[in-house]
Amino acid sequence: MAKIESTFLGSSPLLPCQCRAARGLLDWTQEELADRAGLSRSTVREFEHGRHALQSGSAERIIAAFTSAGVELTGGGGSGAGVRFRTAVAPPGQTG
Template identity: 60%
Template sequence: MPLLLAEQCRAARGLLDWTQEELAARADVSRSTIRDFENGRHHLHSATALQVVAALERGGVVLIPPDEAGPGVRLRNPIA
């Protein structure tokens, strides 16, 4: 099971209002890596997936693993 699905990546960026360029910079990967992954052109290497997941989580999203309802993404509640 991949650490991150392309659909989750796109949804997480949408929740954070990040462009592919912003995510790439925050994850220290190339924009083409994000673009090609989100467009289904290739899978991420595990080390790259960890970098992307970490960047998204630092940004404030929670990645929900797939279950019978499918994969998910949600924003973490801000600490009051």
């Protein structure tokens, strides 16, 4: 049985699957995200694995780290949750 991804506190705009996807898009480790967000690696790890909910302040710090790196969270309106770069990124070897 699949783990439920919506293990967040209250109405947090961040899902564990979005956190993993955003890190993957940026090629960040859990440790890098934790450092950039000013959190412990265990907070990131436990949230991503659905073991605990994020406090609203922790979610805000993670979202701010992604936003400052040029990534935005998407979702709502029936389109599903996701992540993307705020601006178009040229594939490796090509210029904009």
